[in-house]
Amino acid sequence: MGRYAIRRLLQLIPVLLGTTFLINYMVWQLPGDPFAARCGQRPCPDAYINAMRAEFGLDQPIIVQYWHFLKNLLTGDLGVNFNNVSVASQLADSWPITVRLGLMAVAIEAVIGITAGVLSGLKRGGFIDNVITISSLVLLSLPVFVTGFLLQWLLGVQLEWVKPTVSPEAPFSELIIPAFVLASLNLAFTARLTRTSIIENRRSDYVRTAIAKGMTNRRVVGVHLLRNSLIPALTFIGTEVGSLMSGAIITEGIFNINGIGGLLWRAVNDHDFTIVVPIASLLVLVYLLANLLVDLLYGVLDPRIRYE
Amino acid sequence: MTEVLPETKSGGTGGGALLEVENLQVEFHTRAGVAKAVNGVTYSVNAGETLAVLGESGSGKSVTAQTIMGILDIPPGKIVGGEIRFRGTDLLKLPEDERRKVRGEGIAMIFQDALSALNPVFPVGWQIAEMFRMHRGMSRADAKKKAVELMDRVRIPAAKDRVSDYPHQFSGGMRQRIMIAMSIALDPEVLIADEPTTALDVTVQAQIMELLAELQRESNMGLILITHDLGVVADVADKIAVMYGGRIVENASVHDLYRNPAHPYTKGLLESIPRVDLKGQELYAIKGMPPNLLDMPTGCAFNPRCPYRQEKCVTDVPPLHTISGTRGSACHFWREVLDGDAQ
Numbered sequence: 249m250g251r252y253a254i255r256r257l258l259q260l261i262p263v264l265l266g267t268t269f270l271i272n273y274m275v276w277q278l279p280g281d282p283f284a285a286r287c288g289q290r291p292c293p294d295a296y297i298n299a300m301r302a303e304f305g306l307d308q309p310i311i312v313q314y315w316h317f318l319k320n321l322l323t324g325d326l327g328v329n330f331n332n333v334s335v336a337s338q339l340a341d342s343w344p345i346t347v348r349l350g351l352m353a354v355a356i357e358a359v360i361g362i363t364a365g366v367l368s369g370l371k372r373g374g375f376i377d378n379v380i381t382i383s384s385l386v387l388l389s390l391p392v393f394v395t396g397f398l399l400q401w402l403l404g405v406q407l408e409w410v411k412p413t414v415s416p417e418a419p420f421s422e423l424i425i426p427a428f429v430l431a432s433l434n435l436a437f438t439a440r441l442t443r444t445s446i447i448e449n450r451r452s453d454y455v456r457t458a459i460a461k462g463m464t465n466r467r468v469v470g471v472h473l474l475r476n477s478l479i480p481a482l483t484f485i486g487t488e489v490g491s492l493m494s495g496a497i498i499t500e501g502i503f504n505i506n507g508i509g510g511l512l513w514r515a516v517n518d519h520d521f522t523i524v525v526p527i528a529s530l531l532v533l534v535y536l537l538a539n540l541l542v543d544l545l546y547g548v549l550d551p552r553i554r555y556e
Numbered sequence: 557m558t559e560v561l562p563e564t565k566s567g568g569t570g571g572g573a574l575l576e577v578e579n580l581q582v583e584f585h586t587r588a589g590v591a592k593a594v595n596g597v598t599y600s601v602n603a604g605e606t607l608a609v610l611g612e613s614g615s616g617k618s619v620t621a622q623t624i625m626g627i628l629d630i631p632p633g634k635i636v637g638g639e640i641r642f643r644g645t646d647l648l649k650l651p652e653d654e655r656r657k658v659r660g661e662g663i664a665m666i667f668q669d670a671l672s673a674l675n676p677v678f679p680v681g682w683q684i685a686e687m688f689r690m691h692r693g694m695s696r697a698d699a700k701k702k703a704v705e706l707m708d709r710v711r712i713p714a715a716k717d718r719v720s721d722y723p724h725q726f727s728g729g730m731r732q733r734i735m736i737a738m739s740i741a742l743d744p745e746v747l748i749a750d751e752p753t754t755a756l757d758v759t760v761q762a763q764i765m766e767l768l769a770e771l772q773r774e775s776n777m778g779l780i781l782i783t784h785d786l787g788v789v790a791d792v793a794d795k796i797a798v799m800y801g802g803r804i805v806e807n808a809s810v811h812d813l814y815r816n817p818a819h820p821y822t823k824g825l826l827e828s829i830p831r832v833d834l835k836g837q838e839l840y841a842i843k844g845m846p847p848n849l850l851d852m853p854t855g856c857a858f859n860p861r862c863p864y865r866q867e868k869c870v871t872d873v874p875p876l877h878t879i880s881g882t883r884g885s886a887c888h889f890w891r892e893v894l895d896g897d898a899q
Contacts, residue, residue: 451629453672459627461738462660463690475677551722552676 252547256540263536264529271528272314275521276306283330300330304522317525329515329522338511339526345418346496346507352420352427353434353492357485361435365442365481370469372447380443384436392495396429396502413504423505430499434488438481445477452476479549486542490535573600574778575624575663575746580638582619584849585631591849593619595802596638598876601746601778606769608781608789608810610825611799614846617782620799621748624780625665626655642746660687664739668751670731674723680734681707681719687741706737710767729760733767740771746778753788765792786829790814795882798822801847801857804876807884818885818894820862856888864889 283292283300301307305316320327326335364384368377387395403425404412414422428435449455450473458472500509508527515523547553582594594616601607611617622628624640626647640647642662647655667673675683684706685699694702700719707715710733723731732752739747749768753761769792772779783789789796789810796813798806798821806819817823824842844861847853853860859869868888876884879894887893 453667453669454675456627457667457673457735458675460625460659460665461687461690462656462658463686464656467690472675476675550677551679552724 253540253544256543260536260540264533267532268317268525268529269314271525271532272317273310275524275528276310276313278519304330321526321529326526327522330518330520335522335526338523339508339530342506342508342511343530345505346493346500346509348418348420349423349427349430349496349499349505349507350489350492352423353431353496354485354489356428356431357434357438358482360431361438361485362442362478362481364439366446366469366474366477368439369443369446369450369477372443377443380439384439387432387436388440390432392429392433392498393502395432396426396499399425399429400502416506418505418507426499426503426505429502430492430495433495434485434492437488438485441484442477442481445480446473449473449476475549479546482549483542483546486538486545489538490531493531493534573602574643575780576600576639576641577620577624578639578641580620580623580640581636582616582623582628583634583636585634586850589850592802592852593633593849594623597799597802597804599797599804599807601780603745603778604772604776605795606772606779606781606793608783608793608796609799610783610786610789610796610822612784612846614801614849615799616802617799618750621665621750621780621782625663625748626659627665657691660739660744661691661742662744663746663748664742664744665748665750666732666735666739666752669755670728670735671723673735674731676723679720679722680726681721684734684738684741687738691742702741703737706741707734709740710734710737710771712737728756729764732756732760732764736764736767736771740775740777743775744777746780747772748780748782750782751784752781754783754785761788768792786825798825801852802849803857803886804884805858805886807876807882809882812883816894818879818883818890819858819887820864820889820893821858823893824861856886864892 283297287293287296298307305313308316324336326339329335329338364380368380371377390398400412403409410425411422414426454476455468455473458468463472496507497509497512499505500507501513504510508530511523512527515521515527577600578598580594580597581592584591584593593614597616597620599607599609609617609620619628619633623633623635624647628635635648638648642658647658650658674680681700681703684703685694685696688694688699688702689696692699704715704719707719712718712730712733718726723734726734732755736752747768752768753764756764765788768779768781771777779792781789781793793810795807795809797804798808798813798819800821806813806817806822808818812818813822814826817826821842824840827840828842830839842861847857847860853870855868855870855872856862856874859865862869864887866889872888874886874888876886877890878884879890885893
């Protein structure tokens with residue numbers, strides 16, 4: 249499996265080169281000059297625009313620009329943005345907050361989603377099953393920004409249980425509600441997936457064997473049934489890390505969190521591509537690594553698809 | 557029901573046999589109606605004895621076994637009546653926790669398809685060792701040693717190297733051996749084998765049957781062998797119960813049954829075995845289809861397919877007539893069947 253992991257890691261290199269090139273290319277091809285509207289009410293003088301274009305290398309061919317990007321990336325120097333602020337320091341400020349939010353969301357998805365799915369699958373058609381099925385349907389049908397505003401208004405404004413917005417340091421406790429909002433869609437889906445596979449596997453022959461072996465109910469469900477039923481849910485959670493990242497942009501907006509979502513949002517509005525490009529590339533990398541992790545995890549969970 | 561229970565000579569404790577099923581009735585409640593899958597089944601097995609339960613799919617032979625084992629899906633299954641006495645105690649009246657302790661320790665079971673019956677995500681050794689860890693509180697290391705011993709005992713080559721392999725890495729015959737190793741781990745007194753060789757090649761079938769017979773001799777277990785294959789039964793069984801439509805239609809020793817069947821269904825089964833001396837002739841087949849459990853024929857369940865059928869067969873359910881000693885036949889005309897005329 250070690251060799252498989254290394255091979256997969258090496259495969260990431262061409263994929264990353266391709267995607268970052270596309271990101272660079274497409275971003276700079278967007279209509280509208282990034283510098284033309286930077287002078288308030290009046291149009292910017294041509295001299296300023298040309299100077300800025302030269303400073304950021306926009307006057308050079310795309311392939312040369314990409315080469316500069318790669319060189320800067322490898323030397324760890326991401327340069328400054330259009331406002332002369334270090335890009336690396338902005339990323340360093342916001343990235344950990346988004347990672348924290350994302351990891352909390354994944355944990356919530358896994359723990360609550362799987363628990364709810366197991367409970368409702370075991371008591372199929374019972375009261376708990378109905379409650380869980382209906383609430384997951386509600387979560388599934390609401391867009392993230394509706395769930396977000398709703399919880400913010402209810403828990404933050406009406407009941408005043410939490411602060412409606414998150415402070416700049418974004419401590420763990422303040423991120424719980426935003427992380428739940430971010431997780432909500434995938435949470436509901438995880439619960440449904442788990443429920444289905446529990447119901448399916450419950451009647452399987454190996455579960456019957458475990459009962460015939462005289463195992464306690466707790467062991468039959470907690471070991472034999474659960475281990476097999478987790479496979480689809482964990483695969484789903486892993487592959488959805490990417491969508492979680494794009495969801496983070498909306499969630500961070502609602503709760504005023506200083507993560508990369510907000511940074512990216514402002515940068516896109518300002519046409520500040522010095523920020524957009526590294527963040528987009530970073531998201532691609534996260535997505536690729538998450539997928540690799542899922543593939544490796546899959547082999548661990550299910551020995552039938554182990555890689556040599 | 558006026559079934560006559562064939563008395564077995566020697567018994568376990570308390571005079572009765574080791575495992576006795578008496579007048580067991582199991583129904584399945586489905587949307588389409590109530591299916592009487594097991595309709596008053598009575599049989600018993602003693603230590604060291606092999607009872608073969610013979611019947612086609614839907615005859616209730618597997619459902620009876622699952623009910624003994626306590627692995628029947630309830631619902632849709634429902635135990636309507638009867639007793640299952642193991643060493644004199646009615647298992648159906650035991651609280652679930654006591655019942656659980658009997659499984660694996662007292663009565664164990666092996667299944668038809670070992671690939672699906674073994675858990676795909678755990679190593680085979682782990683699955684065998686689980687018996688020792690959960691029932692006997694052994695440590696992982698000790699239990700694993702025991703697992704290797706058992707794998708040796710069921711003659712899995714290089715058991716020590718293969719103890720950490722997964723079920724899908726074994727051949728069908730080897731998987732069934734692992735299943736057997738797991739079932740005999742705690743020296744159960746009764747082993748139920750539900751079509752243990754159906755999914756295997758003919759050559760492997762013989763090996764597995766031999767292994768079962770050998771293990772039985774060594775440990776003096778009672779063996780209930782559920783099968784639809786008459787060939788499998790002949791060599792190993794002491795006595796046979798033939799089931800049809802949820803009832804036992806014939807009880808006999810192997811010798812008697814093969815020499816002179818007392819029920820038209822058994823007779824049809826025996827005649828449908830291909831024989832070398834009749835090569836070139838058309839193979840006999842029992843006419844018609846197995847009965848639909850949701851819509852059983854009136855009277856004798858076999859009557860629509862029976863060459864001996866008369867008025868009485870459509871109106872009266874035949875009781876299990878005692879022919880002699882332990883022999884019984886649920887046919888109004890068992891005398892005629894035995895004499896071999898009609899048809």
